[in-house]
Amino acid sequence: xxxxxxxxxxxxxxxxxxxxxxxxxxxxxxxxxxxxxxxxxxxxxxxxxxxxxxxxxxxxxxxxxxxxxxxxxxxxxxxxxxxxxxxxxxxxxxxxxxxxxxxxxxxxxxxxxxxxxxxxxxxxxxxxxxxxxxxxxxxxxxxxxxxxxxxxxxxxxxxxxxxxxxxxxxxxxxxxxxxxxxxxxxxxxxxxxxxxxxxxxxxxxxxxxxxxxxxxxxxxxxxxxxxxxxxxxxxxxxxxxxxxxxxxxxxxxxxxxxxxxxxxxxxxxxxxxxxxxxxxxxxxxxxxxxxxxxxxxxxxxxxxxxxxxxxxxxxxxxxxxxxxxxxxxxxxxxxxxxxxxxxxxxxxxxxxx
Amino acid sequence: xxxxxxxxxxxxxxxxxxxxxxxxxxxxxxxxxxxxxxxxxxxxxxxxxxxxxxxxxxxxxxxxxxxxxxxxxxxxxxxxxxxxxxxxxxxxxxxxxxxxxxxxxxxxxxxxxxxxxxxxxxxxxxxxxxxxxxxxxxxxxxxxxxxxxxxxxxxxxxxxxxxxxxxxxxxxxxxxxxxxxxxxxxxxxxxxxxxxxxxxxxxxxxxxxxxxxxxxxxxxxxxxxxxxxxxxxxxxxxxxxxxxxxxxxxxxxxxxxxx
Numbered sequence: 001x002x003x004x005x006x007x008x009x010x011x012x013x014x015x016x017x018x019x020x021x022x023x024x025x026x027x028x029x030x031x032x033x034x035x036x037x038x039x040x041x042x043x044x045x046x047x048x049x050x051x052x053x054x055x056x057x058x059x060x061x062x063x064x065x066x067x068x069x070x071x072x073x074x075x076x077x078x079x080x081x082x083x084x085x086x087x088x089x090x091x092x093x094x095x096x097x098x099x100x101x102x103x104x105x106x107x108x109x110x111x112x113x114x115x116x117x118x119x120x121x122x123x124x125x126x127x128x129x130x131x132x133x134x135x136x137x138x139x140x141x142x143x144x145x146x147x148x149x150x151x152x153x154x155x156x157x158x159x160x161x162x163x164x165x166x167x168x169x170x171x172x173x174x175x176x177x178x179x180x181x182x183x184x185x186x187x188x189x190x191x192x193x194x195x196x197x198x199x200x201x202x203x204x205x206x207x208x209x210x211x212x213x214x215x216x217x218x219x220x221x222x223x224x225x226x227x228x229x230x231x232x233x234x235x236x237x238x239x240x241x242x243x244x245x246x247x248x249x250x251x252x253x254x255x256x257x258x259x260x261x262x263x264x265x266x267x268x269x270x271x272x273x274x275x276x277x278x279x280x281x282x283x284x285x286x287x288x289x290x291x292x293x294x295x296x297x298x299x300x301x302x303x304x305x306x307x308x309x310x311x312x313x314x315x316x317x318x319x320x321x322x323x324x325x326x327x328x329x330x331x332x333x334x335x336x337x338x339x340x341x342x343x344x345x346x347x348x349x350x351x352x353x
Numbered sequence: 354x355x356x357x358x359x360x361x362x363x364x365x366x367x368x369x370x371x372x373x374x375x376x377x378x379x380x381x382x383x384x385x386x387x388x389x390x391x392x393x394x395x396x397x398x399x400x401x402x403x404x405x406x407x408x409x410x411x412x413x414x415x416x417x418x419x420x421x422x423x424x425x426x427x428x429x430x431x432x433x434x435x436x437x438x439x440x441x442x443x444x445x446x447x448x449x450x451x452x453x454x455x456x457x458x459x460x461x462x463x464x465x466x467x468x469x470x471x472x473x474x475x476x477x478x479x480x481x482x483x484x485x486x487x488x489x490x491x492x493x494x495x496x497x498x499x500x501x502x503x504x505x506x507x508x509x510x511x512x513x514x515x516x517x518x519x520x521x522x523x524x525x526x527x528x529x530x531x532x533x534x535x536x537x538x539x540x541x542x543x544x545x546x547x548x549x550x551x552x553x554x555x556x557x558x559x560x561x562x563x564x565x566x567x568x569x570x571x572x573x574x575x576x577x578x579x580x581x582x583x584x585x586x587x588x589x590x591x592x593x594x595x596x597x598x599x600x601x602x603x604x605x606x607x608x609x610x611x612x
Contacts, residue, residue, distance in 0.1 A: 231460075234455070238452050240440045242437075244399070244402075248432075248435075248514075249455045250429070250455050251455060252424050290442070294443065295443060296444065
């Protein structure tokens with residue numbers, strides 16, 4: 001049984017011209033959204049002040065001391081959060097696209113190999129042990145990576161590293177195991193504050209972006225994940241017809257697969273470790289990106305990066321400005337994600353075989 | 354160039370399915386593998402392609418043992434036209450054919466001008482230019498089959514390995530495919546194919562290998578291998594092979610005979 005979602009592109013323009021235009025449009029939309037998002041917020045800063053401050057910053061001029069408060073709000077609070085939201089959305093979406101290509105399955109999300117549940121356990125332990133924030137990020141990251149290594153390792157033993165199905169099934173098993181361990185830790189924590197800290201972390205949020213602390217970390221992780229995927233952006237396509245065909249086309253499938261898993265896991269684990277669980281983005285954005293530029297990974301890669309970043313930025317801006325309190329962004333992505341996905345299912349052609 | 358299979362045994366895991374198979378397949382010829390279901394045609398096929406390790410014996414191309422060749426090198430010698438044509442993603446036909454260039458690119462490489470030219474030429478060679486910008490997932494079974502042949506041609510191989518190339522096609526597309534196979538062989542490619550239809554072998558083949566249920570194998574010129582007697586034994590039904598002399602060509606037909 002397999003599902004094929006071949007959202008086919010229609011309209012007057014087909015081929016590379018349309019795809020280049022789509023990428024350009026995404027890029028422009030992203031810049032515009034970043035600017036608007038910078039100007040939006042609880043602190044009352046007028047658009048003219050925003051534009052003036054941005055102009056001063058971009059040209060490297062000194063800022064008038066009278067605008068000191070506005071400068072801090074724009075460039076030490078909003079800007080790092082905007083960049084972090086963009087990078088996390090980009091990372092999750094690209095990881096999703098890579099996993100979908102790897103598993104030849106458009107229904108796969110970036111946490112298919114257990115990253116999220118692993119990270120959840122790491123974060124919960126860090127909260128129980130009262131580690132500082134940076135320790136929490138580190139624990140979540142290491143446990144996320146650890147869960148995936150466990151999956152790959154067990155799958156190698158069970159399926160001699162050959163079957164992609166074994167990998168997915170072991171992923172499900174390990175996810176479930178780590179999920180249970182996470183629940184166990186929550187069950188043991190008698191103190192309400194610890195418990196609510198854990199639950200809140202699992203919901204995913206950009207509220208704790210720690211000014212400029214997290215954005216550079218995410219930038220490094222994003223670069224480390226994007227580069228290997230960029231290098232293999234053509235080769236990954238050859239996996240679309242299955243393992244044997246890819247081998248017959250001259251691809252060393254086992255090596256390529258580990259390479260892609262490593263890069264995608266790095267992307268997902270760092271995003272989850274810094275911002276908690278933010279669902280649906282990594283599943284839906286690759287679909288929409290394929291709708292715009294097609295499945296060729298050379299174009300899908302920039303499209304998911306831009307599209308994922310844009311989507312996350314829009315959602316986080318709405319959360320920041322329009323919703324009361326600091327609603328975890330993961331809740332909003334899930335509420336938006338479910339109907340959006342149903343829409344994709346309706347538009348996409350369904351093939352059951 | 355000659356593909357030499359010397360006393361090959363192959364199978365899955367510990368199970369040996371086919372034992373002691375030998376054949377010499379020169380370029381420019383069509384070599385057809387026949388036999389009842391489950392006899393090991395596909396297994397042998399995969400072993401030749403290097404998708405399954407050989408249990409014993411040696412497969413070599415012009416003295417060089419296939420096992421010593423890297424995957425890309427192998428892919429530059431042998432193009433694979435698979436039976437299944439499923440992908441969940443709507444790649445354009447040109448992209449699918451370009452995938453055949455992968456073995457000619459470095460590990461980080463992307464197809465360049467030359468690769469695009471080869472892909473377009475491969476499509477043109479099969480008269481498929483008009484499919485170039487269509488989506489592979491929208492094509493009919495016959496068109497997909499042709500595109501996958503074009504992809505294998507884009508590998509610029511010496512041999513084409515075709516797994517049941519006619520099994521999912523209608524009568525007309527079967528005939529077209531067989532004609533193209535013959536043409537490609539006449540242009541100098543070696544073709545190895547598996548099939549369930551002796552008739553198809555008569556239409557395009559040079560040599561045949563018949564795998565029989567008792568584990569024995571007949572390999573040789575097709576008229577010597579595909580006799581009524583051999584086919585009846587291999588498939589367990591009485592078979593007649595009829596020669597129909599025609600002015601333009603030799604027509605040979607095979608069909609079961611009922612009592």
